[in-house]
Amino acid sequence: MNRTRTSRPAAAPDAPDAPDAPDAPAAPKTVAVIPVYNHAGTLRQVAEGALAQGLAVLVVDDGSTDGSLDTVDDLPLVRHRLPVNRGKGEAILAAAILARDLGYEAMLTIDADGQHDPADAGGLLQTAATAWPCIVIGARRMETLNVPRSSLFGRDFSNFWVRLECGQTLPDTQSGYRLYPVEFLQRSRFLSRRYTFEIEVLVRGRWAGLPVFSTPVSVYYPPGDERVSHFHKFKDNLRLSCLHTFLVTRSLIPWPHRRLFSGAAGAERQPGIFEPLRYFRALSREHSSAGQLAAAVWVGIFLGSLPIIPFGIAAILYASHRLHLNKLAAVGASNVCCAPFVPFLCVELGHYLVHGGFWTEFNRHTLLEELHHRLWEWLIGALFIGPLLGAAGALLTYAAVRALRKGKGGAASDREAVVKKVQAG
Secondary structure (H helix, E strand, O other): OOOOOOOOOOOOOOOOOOOOOOOOOOOOOEEEEEEEOOOOOOHHHHHHHHHHOOOEEEEEEEOOOOOHHHHHOOOOOEEEEEOOOOOHHHHHHHHHHHHHHOOOOEEEEOOOOOOEOHHHHHHHHHHHHHOOOOEEEEEEOOOOOOOOHHHHHHHHHHHHHHHHHHOOOOOOOOOOOEEEEHHHHHHOOOOOOOOOHHHHHHHHHHHOOOOEEEEEEOEOOOOHHHOOOOOOHHHHHHHHHHHHHHHHHHHHOOOOOOOOOOOOOOOOOOOOOOOHHHHHHHHHHOOOOHHHHHHHHHHHHHHHHOOOHHHHHHHHHHHHHHOOOOHHHHHHHHHHHOOOHHHHHHHHHHHHHHHOOOOOOOOHHHHHHOHHHHHHHHHHHHHHHHHHHHHHHHHHHHHHHHHHHHHOOHHHHHHHHHHHHHHHO
16 A cells, blocks of 8 residues: 555635634544545546645545556555455445544545546535534535436435434435544444445434534536446345345334434434423424325324234334334324224235135124134235325325425425424434
8 A cells, every 4th residue: 555645635715714713613634535446537537636625535446457546646645455346335444444544533435436526525524514523415416417317216215215214304315425434434333335335324323423414516427328337236226125124124123223422413302291282293393294294104004004903003103203204194194094994904805815715704703702813814914905005195195295385385395394404414
């Protein structure tokens, strides 16, 4: 590994002048990290752009086979090569070890494919300075040429699952332009090492007590025939599905997450049950975007359809709390499944699936003495009817809320609420 002397990043052009704002918070000591795998054609341009911003630069080559690292051999930066390709997450974690050894507090990751403009680094550094330690995401402005539809869908899909897993609405959870605390990367444990790492690191950051902020950045997508992507649709989507399954399951388990940081910025005291008016007002307003309400309705109807009558409301409240959904909407939606209609449908479908025919004999023997059979059939039927009925309720809820809020100018209010939540971390 070749090392050169590194320097502290210069202040962004629009940062407050030090004499006029002596108490302005200082940005953490930061090194720009460029993970690279077979991007020999763009790496040098990205590295030169970062150096032009006054940033110290660390390039980590994740086992490239095209000589990527050789293209920056003459630049004043730190180079490190991993012998084999092990994924972007592995490269970032290796960079964290080097950054710690070099005395840096923060790492600014920039993709090597030229999508990100190093000139936007100042915005991330300024945001980090206001509430350090934190994670800052460069949210890509996707209103540009050549943006693949798959990228737009993937971003929105990822945003939805991350919100379920950690409770925060973020505009771009797939952006690789980020600022991380080195200490957090060093002290945390991660399952992912490849493309999925950047999702897991956000969720675990929130679980660890770190605030997560976003700031807009520009993005460049070359024409399709010039674009180089190492995303494997089948393998990486399978990894994403497995990761989200694990993270959602973990968020439902009532075991506290390992908190590495305390006093997260933006935290407010929430009213308790001994302040009933404020408590129910807060419940009615929490997680109340159209998508969040639709998800709450789905959870309420699905759990309400299950044969867990004595514990139904408790289960719905628990799931809504752990998944950061609107509790009142979920409990209210569960009333759709009140006896006798939905339970009867579930039992009939379950009986048909188990015995090949519908239940037609209604007497003391089949109702009471065979109650355990009816409960089993109810459960089997609910596993089919619950999700379908929940999906119908969620779609109707989403459409109704969007229509009502659009008519009342609520679309702008929704956007403002999301912006405030992102700023609050």
